Amino acid sequence: MTTELELRGITKRFPGVLACDGIDLTARRGEIHCIVGENGAGKTTLMSILYGLIPPDEGEILVRGEPVRFHSPLDAIRRGLGMVHQAFKLFPSLTVAENVIFREEPAKLGWIDRKRAVARVQELADAYGLAVDPTAVVEDLPVGVLQRVEILKALYRHASILILDEPTAVLTPQERDRLFDVMRRLRDSGRTILFITHKLAEVMSVADRITVLRNGKAVAELDPATTTPEEISRHMTGRDVEPVRAGAPTALGDVVLSVRSLTVRGAHSLPVVSDVSFDVRAGEVVGIAAVAGNGQTELIEAIAGLREIESGTVTLAGVDITHLDVAGRRRAGMSYIPEDRHRVGTAAAASVSENLLMGYQRTDRMRRGAWLRRRAVADHAGRLKDEFAIKVSGVDVAAGTLSGGNLQKVALAREMAHDAPLIIAEQPTRGVDIGAIEFIHTRLVAARDRGAAILLVSAELSEIQSLATRILVMFEGRIVAELDPDRVDEAEIGLHMTGGKVAGA
Template identity: 60%
Template structure:
């Protein structure tokens, strides 16, 4: 039998970049196939050609043995191929059902039949365990629901092959498990899943086979059950990768960040952040764990000055910055890696030179006699691009054309290079490959050992647990627990994150009592 999808000798060039170089890629019907590689290895570009977004310069595409050529995503979906992109393609002001049926609306007497659309979307969602309300507006639902909407949208158009690009990058662990249940149900129904991801644990848990790209070439095709994370990593990077974190070189020093009773108003009655107090010392990493939407982002934005506070104080060393502007807080010693690298962390149409100079343009060597030195800006960009391994055609390239992981490297490089006393890092390794994770973790540890204070917010519990000396857990806008690294486990943190709050802040030995209370609650229910 012919493969469900076969791509042969696929080559794609962009100005100054050979994205894919004679790539062969084959997927069997009814399998979950992982496509892996470092940032810029050509994964998303290869799948975008299969989905009709780009056309290959060379090579052939076969779907169920028939040679096909896709001039647009509409051509690909007609052939049964749908792609869910990292950045969702949805209309915020429309309902879920309206987004799903757009351009393929059911009609009745010449008019759009909204009731039929709602029923059809509900039926598809129920069939595969995708919990969505078709009548909700897209701009009112969390990101995990948006992921499901994109999948339903592809299934509504009868996609037999579903391509998911970094589908868990913005999902909580619980949402990831629900997504995997959906993918298994799709596989049981005979659908074919292609999963672009950097997360080795997920690949080992969900995939049947793995294809690895490196520098635009196919370097390995593996049966997942017969492989290992170490083997896949070696194919991806060409070397062994060590994600172990060295302990701090010195004990924590003076308090750098002192937040007292901080409160941030929410959109409804509940406050986004309620009475939060924390400290971060020089040479210390304090992690914040929590399910998305429980106030972590609002807390970070309040500290940097992007969000107004209704109560509380923020001090950097001996300076009260509670009423200061963003620029004054930056000058006062705060660097910031935001969660949204596109909308907040970078200017997509500007070059890497300009993006990497942001903030540094107020001082030498970039600022010389009151004027910007273009030569110094270029040298500054080249240094950081080399240090962080950013894959880019040239420093003059617009950063909006970079892969998500390479754009993340640009943002992390710029903020670490400030050498500010405090660094707030939100999801610093989201969407980056395992080699880049190793590099970013190393840079963060070097920052810590040089006396920097790091407030780390991450959806990856393994990252929080490996880097942090202390872990704070947020639930519904409140800091409900403080756990030393030595006592932290995913099970313990997960209980706090789910709202099983102890009667007092976490202390050694309270885990057993917490488990007992959780069991008692379950029995009572």
């Protein structure tokens, strides 16, 4: 096998941090090379260096044996690299096809040949089983579909080295398997795939080789045929990690959240949530499983007061909150860890302290009349920083400088600090490392045990299976199944999620 890509002694220092410490990595032509490691292990920095986003301090990159220096991603793309980012880089107001062809537009007499663009994108989408309408406008699309557009973008550019940064986070098991088929097909056609993931099961099923990063060093190169998930995990964390077991729930309490015949309309006034009813009782975790774009986001927004309710009622701890604003719902006992932690869950430009204050600024503890109690605000922030082990030098630092896991801890700490009867947790562990996942799960289980009602939405079926007392499956805006996590496997949940078992079929 020929070497496609070689990294030699890549080192990158940031003030006070050695993000990459002499990393060597060799990827061969036609292999799926998994790069695993916790957040802060240096994966993202390494990939940013490889993709030309930041220059390395030391070390060199060789593509097909030739030393290269990338000054920008454009250089990297010219050398045949493609990257599917974790955070989407798309133009919201343009169509899927327009996004995919950007900078490589098929032209006819100097004008963009839209027909050909749409046809070409459709062709690619069909070839790899990525269900996308090329003429749809990106801002109307749910997160899961955006991921597919990102993958299409890289495929369209004929990348010979494809970097996939956690591409499976929003896919169902079936879609994930289809993506893995795509990846295998790409590998068989001679491409090299660098696959970044936290999920060891995925690594085991798809990798040809595994490189484990820890604290900026490549600590192990493993062969999936001869290693185990436990071994990989040990290399990643430097210790043994026990998955959090929810344990048997204590006795269920009263109904905390009651949703009745809830209908929500989305874009083009189509119903995106149709006639949904369910209860969440004190001391239980109800998990909602659904493929992205099946109404779960809108359902949560409607409950949280961020989206208009067409009909139906939402009751929280006996209070009808259907027509209350966000502040009213929070007063009634709602806390909410939102899916989009960068834009909704936190404000990057605001300090950690200001982020931790949100939602409490009108409580008597935090204000005296129109004025904030500065002492109380600082104490609150300091206490949560310590209690939730938020790694930051001080609470006056801008939240935007925190890593994904730490940022999520900020949102988690804020939402769990006031012991609300209802906690809505939406993708609480998406994109955070194993250590933080363990921490977040422990916290959620502890909240459940003290009698909180938890509504959990996750694309991570293993997460739902290990934490939920009951699983509700949503498909096309309706709840199509209620499952017992102890009696179903991933495949069966996945089948419900894709509408395979509607109405008892």
